[in-house]
Amino acid sequence: GNSGLCCSLxxxxxxxxxxxxxxxxxxxxxxxxRACIAQCWEGSDTAVSCPxxxxxxxxxxLRPNRQLANVxxxxxxxxxxxxxxxxxxxxxxxxxxxxxxxxxxxxxPICVICRESRAHRAHTVxxxxxxxxEYKVGNCCQVYKSPYKPDTDLIPCFMDRDPVCATQHLAxxxxxxxxxxxxxxxxxxxxxxxxxxxxxxxxLLREEEQLLLQSLxxxxxVRTLQRLRENVTKLPAKPSxxxxxxxxxxxxxxxxxxxxxxxxxCVLGTEGFAGGRRYWEVEVGDKMRWDLGVCRESVRRKGWVxxxxxxxxxxxxxxxxxxxxxxxxxxxxxxxxxxxxxGIFLDYKAGEVSFYNVTDxxxxxxxxxxxxxxxxxxxxxxHNAGGTNAAPLIICPVPAQAxxxxxx
Numbered sequence: 001g002n003s004g005l006c007c008s009l010x011x012x013x014x015x016x017x018x019x020x021x022x023x024x025x026x027x028x029x030x031x032x033x034r035a036c037i038a039q040c041w042e043g044s045d046t047a048v049s050c051p052x053x054x055x056x057x058x059x060x061x062l063r064p065n066r067q068l069a070n071v072x073x074x075x076x077x078x079x080x081x082x083x084x085x086x087x088x089x090x091x092x093x094x095x096x097x098x099x100x101x102x103x104x105x106x107x108x109p110i111c112v113i114c115r116e117s118r119a120h121r122a123h124t125v126x127x128x129x130x131x132x133x134e135y136k137v138g139n140c141c142q143v144y145k146s147p148y149k150p151d152t153d154l155i156p157c158f159m160d161r162d163p164v165c166a167t168q169h170l171a172x173x174x175x176x177x178x179x180x181x182x183x184x185x186x187x188x189x190x191x192x193x194x195x196x197x198x199x200x201x202x203x204l205l206r207e208e209e210q211l212l213l214q215s216l217x218x219x220x221x222v223r224t225l226q227r228l229r230e231n232v233t234k235l236p237a238k239p240s241x242x243x244x245x246x247x248x249x250x251x252x253x254x255x256x257x258x259x260x261x262x263x264x265x266c267v268l269g270t271e272g273f274a275g276g277r278r279y280w281e282v283e284v285g286d287k288m289r290w291d292l293g294v295c296r297e298s299v300r301r302k303g304w305v306x307x308x309x310x311x312x313x314x315x316x317x318x319x320x321x322x323x324x325x326x327x328x329x330x331x332x333x334x335x336x337x338x339x340x341x342x343g344i345f346l347d348y349k350a351g352e353v354s355f356y357n358v359t360d361x362x363x364x365x366x367x368x369x370x371x372x373x374x375x376x377x378x379x380x381x382x383h384n385a386g387g388t389n390a391a392p393l394i395i396c397p398v399p400a401q402a403x404x405x406x407x408x
Contacts, residue, residue, distance in 0.1 A: 011068075011075040014052055015040060020072045023065045026050055027057035031065055067212045074204050102131035222361050225343065245379045246392035264305040269377030272297050279345045280377065281358055283394040284318070289382030290393060291317040291326070292342055294353055297374040307378075314353040314367040315378060316342070325365045333364055341396060346375065 013020050015036035022034040030052045032040075041048045041059055048059045091098055097111035105123040114120050247265045256262065273294075284290050291307060293315035300311075307313035308328045315326040316333070324330040335357065342364075343356035348371055355364040384390045 011072045019076065020068060023068045023072070024062040025065045025068075026063075027061050028053055028055040031068055034062065037062070067208055071205060071208055074201065100128055101125045102128040104131070221363050224363065225356050225358070225361050243395040244392040245381050245394075246390065247381050247384055249384070259301065261301045261305065263303075264380070265383070266291070266301075266305055266378065266380045268295070268297075268379070272374035272376050273346060273348055274374045275348045277345070277347050277349075279343065279398065281341055281343045281396045281398055282379070283341050283396050285340055285391050285394075287318070287382065287391050287393070288321075288385060288389045289318055291315050291378070291380035291382070292344060292393070293326075293355075293378045294344070294346055294375045295378045296372075297376050305380075307380075309367060309369055313378065314369065316355045316364060317380075323364070325367070331365070335364070336360070337362070339364075344377070348375065 011019055013023075013033045013036050014030070015032055018033075020031065020033055023031050024034045024037065025031050026037065028050045030050050032051070037051070040051055044059060046059055047056050049056050092111035092114060095111050095113040097113055099109040099111055101110050101112065101115055102108070103110050103114075103120050103123050103125050106120070109128050110120055110125070115125055245267055254260070261267070282292055284292075293307075293313060295307070295314070296312035299305075299313065305311075305313070307315045307317075307326045309326075310328060313326060317324055317326055319330075323333040323335045325333060337357065337360040339357040339359045341358040343358045345354045345356070346352075347354075351369050351371055352366055353369075354366040356362065357364055379393050381393050382389050
């Protein structure tokens with residue numbers, strides 16, 4: 001049926017047509033037994049082609065497919081269970097013992113306990129398989145024409161051993177409607193069994209798919225963050241009295257120059273970016289409120305800040321226990337592990353600002369826009385909240401291979 005074809009396609013190698021053994025995935029995404037693809041490519045140069053789609057690739061790029069190996073094991077177990085189920089012996093409804101004997105007087109299969117009962121003690125009894133063989137070879141017509149009606153449990157036995165003879169003579173004992181409904185029921189049961197096995201396999205495959213996708217997503221996030229920390233442009237080192245941003249206890253008497261934010265407690269990094277790629281990390285610790293990101297150098301700095309992309313800000317914040325992307329309206333960000341450090345990656349040409357939870361190496365959000373003019377790092381340490389949020393935001397050193405820091 002369709003389920004058998006589906007299982008075969010999923011779990012067999014296109015080269016040997018057998019269950020996958022040590023399955024591997026090649027560059028184009030097709031799967032083969034390791035030994036099969038190695039034999040197929042034997043004697044070839046470095047560049048080889050896929051036996052299925054003919055796409056060319058490198059001979060050494062073979063990735064073990066452990067998820068597919070698990071699926072093959074599942075299919076094998078289900079096939080074994082089906083085979084065992086098909087070969088199960090029937091049992092006596094009264095004594096729950098296997099029906100191993102056949103009573104010739106009553107023309108019915110019985111168990112060993114039935115044999116010793118008063119009902120069958122005086123009857124002639126033979127092993128059930130011996131009886132079936134005897135009827136097939138010499139007494140098939142006599143069995144079906146006898147005044148005793150054979151038990152329906154024997155019909156599959158007769159059909160298996162001599163289906164042509166059995167079909168010709170069953171009508172002598174049973175009516176045609178009875179036979180129709182009998183075999184219709186058998187077919188229905190078989191269909192239900194196949195459907196159940198297929199649904200079970202489908203459920204297992206869905207679970208394997210979800211685990212694989214989750215694993216791939218987690219691996220990709222870790223690789224992405226690692227690439228950012230390894231490949232970003234080096235930034236010059238700065239003094240340590242300019243890596244911290246905090247809100248002081250007392251308002252300072254300073255000139256009201258155009259570059260100063262007032263009354264918002266915000267500050268920008270000294271270095272502006274009009275191209276290239278930059279990455280930096282900020283320690284947020286256990287602070288209850290903070291804003292981090294980038295903004296246009298030309299943003300309005302007087303009056304309360306509305307930090308949205310429409311106003312030239314691409315910012316992530318923690319506000320009243322909720323992590324948000326500062327869109328309009330704000331977008332809630334699901335965070336499973338509280339970040340103590342946040343990574344910010346700016347790709348000016350691609351028009352992307354990405355935020356990462358460095359604590360668990362997960363991706364938080366990516367803003368996509370078209371940039372123009374200079375962009376500056378943006379920091380807001382939030383209100384002190386009676387001293388409970390007084391800790392500073394700290395620009396952290398990135399790994400040695402990336403080097404450099406930003407400073408406010």
